[in-house]
Amino acid sequence: MHVVQQPTPKMDFNLEPELLKGLHVEGDTTFVNSLQSEHFGEPIRELSYRIYLYPNERTELLLSNMLEGRQIIASMTGFKTFAERALKGTLAESPENVWNFLENIAEKIRDGARKEYEIMRSIKMEKKETDSISVRHDEIMPWDPPYFANYCRKKLYDEESICDYFSLGVCMEGLNMVFKSLFDVTLENVKPEEGEVWHYDIYKLAVTHRTEGILGYIYCDFFDRKEKPNQDCHFTIHGGRMKEDGEYQLPIVVLHLNFMFPGSFTPTLLQPSQLENLFHEFGHAMHSMLGRTQYQHVTGTRCPIDFAEVPSVLMEYFVSDPRVLSAFAKHYKTGEPLEGERLMNFCKSKRLFLYSDYQLQVFYALVDQAFHGSWKSDTYDCSYTDILRDIQNKYYGIPHVKDTAWHLRFGHLVGYGGKYYSYLMSRAVASRIWRQFFKDDPFNRENGERYRQELLAHGGERHPSELIEALLGEKPTIEMLTESLVEDLRQRSLIPA
Numbered sequence: 484m485h486v487v488q489q490p491t492p493k494m495d496f497n498l499e500p501e502l503l504k505g506l507h508v509e510g511d512t513t514f515v516n517s518l519q520s521e522h523f524g525e526p527i528r529e530l531s532y533r534i535y536l537y538p539n540e541r542t543e544l545l546l547s548n549m550l551e552g553r554q555i556i557a558s559m560t561g562f563k564t565f566a567e568r569a570l571k572g573t574l575a576e577s578p579e580n581v582w583n584f585l586e587n588i589a590e591k592i593r594d595g596a597r598k599e600y601e602i603m604r605s606i607k608m609e610k611k612e613t614d615s616i617s618v619r620h621d622e623i624m625p626w627d628p629p630y631f632a633n634y635c636r637k638k639l640y641d642e643e644s645i646c647d648y649f650s651l652g653v654c655m656e657g658l659n660m661v662f663k664s665l666f667d668v669t670l671e672n673v674k675p676e677e678g679e680v681w682h683y684d685i686y687k688l689a690v691t692h693r694t695e696g697i698l699g700y701i702y703c704d705f706f707d708r709k710e711k712p713n714q715d716c717h718f719t720i721h722g723g724r725m726k727e728d729g730e731y732q733l734p735i736v737v738l739h740l741n742f743m744f745p746g747s748f749t750p751t752l753l754q755p756s757q758l759e760n761l762f763h764e765f766g767h768a769m770h771s772m773l774g775r776t777q778y779q780h781v782t783g784t785r786c787p788i789d790f791a792e793v794p795s796v797l798m799e800y801f802v803s804d805p806r807v808l809s810a811f812a813k814h815y816k817t818g819e820p821l822e823g824e825r826l827m828n829f830c831k832s833k834r835l836f837l838y839s840d841y842q843l844q845v846f847y848a849l850v851d852q853a854f855h856g857s858w859k860s861d862t863y864d865c866s867y868t869d870i871l872r873d874i875q876n877k878y879y880g881i882p883h884v885k886d887t888a889w890h891l892r893f894g895h896l897v898g899y900g901g902k903y904y905s906y907l908m909s910r911a912v913a914s915r916i917w918r919q920f921f922k923d924d925p926f927n928r929e930n931g932e933r934y935r936q937e938l939l940a941h942g943g944e945r946h947p948s949e950l951i952e953a954l955l956g957e958k959p960t961i962e963m964l965t966e967s968l969v970e971d972l973r974q975r976s977l978i979p980a
């Protein structure tokens with residue numbers, strides 16, 4: 484188990500038995516192995532938060548060794564900081580730009596986030612009247628937002644029954660329909676050769692263009708099994724490239740997901756987050772399929788990560804759109820389409836508490852920048868927890884809680900190393916593409932083709948800002964990207980800022 488995920492054991496809670504429901508108890512010991520952020524009782528959310536995030540010397544040492552090691556690599560290769568090294572060649576270009584981007588957003592979403600916390604607080608106070616054991620503080624605390632977001636979402640739709648509209652087969656038809664409309668391609672099941680796939684439940688899709696023929700292949704490794712890592716991802720087996728004989732080598736990629744294997748009488752039904760992941764990962768796969776670069780090391784997703792998430796995040800806009808959803812989602816038993824109030828409420832649920840959610844992402848990204856940048860050496864001799872606390876208190880709407888070290892549980896500091904901001908920046912671009920080309924008509928073939936030719940086809944062979952400018956007709960400066968993300972919130976949020 485990864486060190487950031489190790490459980491913290493804790494005994495003697497002395498709490499109402501009703502509240503302890505759902506916790507992991509072994510003999511006299513209750514284990515806190517997650518934040519329990521969706522637990523209905525605040526005492527449990529609070530305890531879990533305080534215990535799970537309690538500073539741990541061993542992890543702090545590992546983190547500081549990693550960051551110091553990264554600083555050494557940066558110095559040896561002629562960079563001031565690891566962030567500076569990590570950002571070379573990206574859309575953002577430099578740590579200063581990333582910091583500006585994040586700080587500008589933080590400033591512009593502060594009021595919206597504050598309003599959302601006020602709404603959460605009023606729900607909390609209502610709850611206190613009816614069920615006092617489940618509320619402890621009158622303020623919104625850092626362990627509250629996921630619970631209240633989920634609470635409001637559940638009022639809009641029933642998680643169990645909405646899944647009935649999203650059988651895997653129907654969702655694949657949905658993807659097929661979107662790609663057919665945008666790019667004139669279809670996803671066709673082909674039988675793998677003997678010994679070609681690594682497990683019997685993997686299927687192979689040929690991505691076929693109506694006039695250009697087969698553009699590439701996707702292996703769909705969709706189902707959960709024992710030895711499989713529990714992470715959704717896309718990876719390339721080999722990229723597209725122009726061969727010496729003038730023939731184009733077709734891209735081959737894998738989509739690795741963790742859906743439940745279908746039962747004897749029920750198909751695989753996707754939860755809303757799984758549906759979104761499916762569309763997201765297919766966004767990556769199509770980036771690879773539609774790439775037509777000369778060299779394979781710069782094809783498809785092989786581009787800077789703050790740009791690589793653009794096609795996948797764009798697909799999340801498609802799958803949140805009622806016109807797209809109603810064109811494919813239907814009940815697996817009755818065939819009844821997802822429509823009317825049920826459909827609208829489901830779409831609404833995706834627009835709840837966006838400001839506070841973005842504010843949290845901005846805070847995470849700033850911590851990642853600070854740790855990999857010059858914050859520590861420039862300011863004063865402080866611990867990583869001090870940096871975390873300062874950033875949280877300055878940029879996040881809910882203050883830091885003493886003796887908690889959230890950064891020691893944030894595994895993304897390892898994998899992203901100075902690039903956690905990438906999702907926000909990619910979203911800034913993707914949302915602009917959505918508004919400019921697909922918001923009026925998510926099935927627009929002409930705009931789909933334009934998006935393919937100007938952006939997807941080039942992978943990382945040209946600088947991301949060149950590709951974005953060619954498509955959008957405007958240079959993606961930090962101001963433009965900030966404005967785009969703020970506009971996205973303005974348009975989508977259910978709560979006017």
Ligand SMILES: [Zn+2]
Nearest residue numbers: 763767792795
């Ligand atoms: Zn992605």
